[in-house]
Amino acid sequence: MINFSRSSFTWQSHPWQADPHYKWAGGFVGTAGQSYHVRFTLEARCVLRDAAGAELAELFLGAPCRSEYTIASENLFQIPSGEWRMPFRRHSIPVIAGKASHEVEDVRARPLAGAYQDYKIDIRTCADATALTEVGAIVASTLAGDAQNARSIYRDEATGIEVELEYPVNVMNLNAADGEFQVCTGPVLLPDMATWDGRDVHRVFVAHAAFSRFDRVEFILRRPVAAAAEERAWLDQPRGRDRLELIDPDDPPPGYPPARPQPLVYSETWDLPAQNAVLRVD
Template sequence: MQTVDFSRSFLTFRTDWTKKPSSTASHKPPYTLNTVRIRLECVCTIEDAQGYREDFALGASCKTEVVGAKRDLWLQPNADFRPIYGRTKFMNLKTYAQVDQSVDFYPPKSEKQSERQVGDIAEAFDDGGVEIVHAKGEVLQSDQEVVEATLANESLVATTRLSTPRYTVTLTYPVKTMNANQRDWVYQTDTGPVLLPDLDLEPDELISGMELAFAAFNHPDWVEFIVREPVPVGEGVGVYHYARPIRWDAHNQVIRLRS
């Protein structure tokens, strides 16, 4: 079988200010050209019975920065930044020290940057897209095989399939943290973040409803997520935290990558 090789799968976007200003920037860059390459952390494939199918790719976390400066590389206030790309649209997640914190755009606009900025890839960037590289994989058939592969430091990928009356969702993600018990042959994933879609939305709205979650399972038939959401920590103050548990009936597989 084939599965995603996350070590070679990337999301990229290029800004070229000689052609058009970036619609996602919050500062004037020192240079007019920059291409960003971000490793993927999850591929979320959504399908329906009418033939709709789309891959949504989650990029790894990075921080807001000034690229190429001689000093003061980190923007203040600083944000955790994660891009999510669909076929034609993107959503940038920016998380500051507290919920609802934001900064101005550059060049200035009438509104501030949203924590969840959704846009068209072709309009926002000079170029951009996702390259998902596949490699040979082997589905591990038993708990013992999963434990043994874990303790042998094999590269592992998980797939989790979710279904509603309208959509089928397949999450594919690298297993970055795994628990393994070779006495009782018990394993448990604890890994993320992954993309968790709002499956009540129409296809063209799905990207705007994506949330981040960590996934855990120790059985092929169900999965539990812990979902990132705003959490109050004081009067009028909230932070984003992985706090809300959800359990889904699912079909899970653990796959060993073959070189």
């Protein structure tokens, strides 16, 4: 059982170099040559296994930030605001989907090596965890205040690969009198198995999970959507620094201006046969 709140990814950036066009490239507001450390905790894990049970891949989802300027003394939040979060493997960084699962995106995972000057992956676990697959035990564990993760295992029909997800139980619903429970929580990390090439999953989905039985799980997937034109009038209006401010307005880069952040919504659902359990420790 993973202790997600104590597990983390820490990187040290390469020394910052000024962008030839943008004044606040990457939201960085320091000076050339500075190098930052960034640490984020982990929120979910995904493991792929073949039919014999051999592990093929392990992926993690990191905690997000709201695209702040770093490291600033004021005007920390970028407006327009977007979300930044990073999925990763121990050797690569897949791409978070920007479209529905049936829509193809031409994306590739990028190598983790070289992305940062240095990095550390620190996975902490809880000893003596117990898997609960009986409603009464889940009720008792919840009311006792135990630390809980959920585990959901399903099989991808197209590839035959088993997908195991582990994620904290942030919300639990109970009807103790009638022996009912419901986990509804997130985020979780879902692999787009259509992009699996035997080494990497190139696209992943951020989703939430829910289950109230041990043999099925539902996921609701997140993706950006375009706001109506009348909403973009205020949504795209910078306040304070403008992330897209140019050093020389007469010398824009090709394709300027890039798209502003889009709202993120949860809509597409997957309802899958699964093996669910609640993991608990004191």
